[in-house]
Amino acid sequence: MTITITAFERSPDGGKGLARDMRVRWALEEVGQPxxxxxxxxxxxxxxxxxxxxxxxxxxxxEEGDLALFESGAIVLHIAERHAGLLPDDTNARARAINWIFAALSTMEPPIVDREIARFLEGDKSWYEERLSMVLGRIRKRLSDLSARLGDANWLDGEFSAGDLQMVSVLLRLKGSGMLDEYPNLSAYVARGEARPAYKRAFDAQLAVLTAASTG
Known part of the structure; x- marks a missing residue:
C-alpha cells in the first residue's frame, strides 16, 4: 500500500525545512519507505x-490503506513502530526513545513556538519585550537542561532514534537565533542530525516543492 502524506503547497517557512511534514519525510527516509x-x-x-x-x-x-493519521508526533511514532530503524529492539531502550519523542514535543517545543508567536504576532503590543524576555528565559532553561543531559554523547540514548529525530527537528526552529550557539554540544547535535543522508533527502524533497512553486 502506498503511503501518502500531505504538505504545504507553498510552505511559510521559506524552504528552511521547518514545516512539520519534514519530520514525517525524514522518518520515512530513515526507514526506507517510499x-x-x-x-x-x-x-x-x-x-x-x-x-x-x-x-x-x-x-x-x-494515509496508508484504511489508516489515516494526523499530528506529526503520532505519525513518526507509528512509522518507527512499524518499520525497523528508528526504535531500539531492547524493550527499555525502546521506551526511553519514545520518552524522548514526547519530551521534544511536550517540553522543548512549546516555549520555542511561543518565541515565534511573540516575534511575529505580538511585536506591536506594549508588553512585548517583557513577554519575549520571559519566553527566552524558559527556552534557555530547557536548553541548559537538555545540554547537561546530552553531555558529550552523540545522541540522547545510545544510537540515533525517533527521539533524536523529533528533538533535532524542534531545535532546528532556533537555527539562526544564536541561542543554540550558547550550547556547543547542542549545536553539534543538531548538525549531526542535519548531516544524516535521510535528513538531506527529506530536506531536498521539501525544498523542491518550494522551488517548483516559486518558478511555476
Missing part, C-alpha cells in the same frame, strides 16, 4: 475533504 505527497493550499486545508483527515485543518496527515 511515499507520495499531496500538496495543499491554505484554502484546501480548511475544506471538508482535508478536515475529514485532520480535524484542525493542518498538515501533515498520513
Amino acid at each position: 511515499y507520495d505527497v499531496r500538496l495543499l493550499s491554505f484554502k484546501a486545508m480548511k475544506e471538508p475533504a482535508h478536515l475529514a483527515l485532520h480535524p484542525f485543518g493542518q498538515i501533515p496527515t498520513y
Whole structure:
C-alpha cells in the first residue's frame, strides 16, 4: 500500500525545512519507505475533504490503506513502530526513545513556538519585550537542561532514534537565533542530525516543492 502524506503547497517557512511534514519525510527516509505527497493550499486545508483527515485543518496527515493519521508526533511514532530503524529492539531502550519523542514535543517545543508567536504576532503590543524576555528565559532553561543531559554523547540514548529525530527537528526552529550557539554540544547535535543522508533527502524533497512553486 502506498503511503501518502500531505504538505504545504507553498510552505511559510521559506524552504528552511521547518514545516512539520519534514519530520514525517525524514522518518520515512530513515526507514526506507517510499511515499507520495499531496500538496495543499491554505484554502484546501480548511475544506471538508482535508478536515475529514485532520480535524484542525493542518498538515501533515498520513494515509496508508484504511489508516489515516494526523499530528506529526503520532505519525513518526507509528512509522518507527512499524518499520525497523528508528526504535531500539531492547524493550527499555525502546521506551526511553519514545520518552524522548514526547519530551521534544511536550517540553522543548512549546516555549520555542511561543518565541515565534511573540516575534511575529505580538511585536506591536506594549508588553512585548517583557513577554519575549520571559519566553527566552524558559527556552534557555530547557536548553541548559537538555545540554547537561546530552553531555558529550552523540545522541540522547545510545544510537540515533525517533527521539533524536523529533528533538533535532524542534531545535532546528532556533537555527539562526544564536541561542543554540550558547550550547556547543547542542549545536553539534543538531548538525549531526542535519548531516544524516535521510535528513538531506527529506530536506531536498521539501525544498523542491518550494522551488517548483516559486518558478511555476
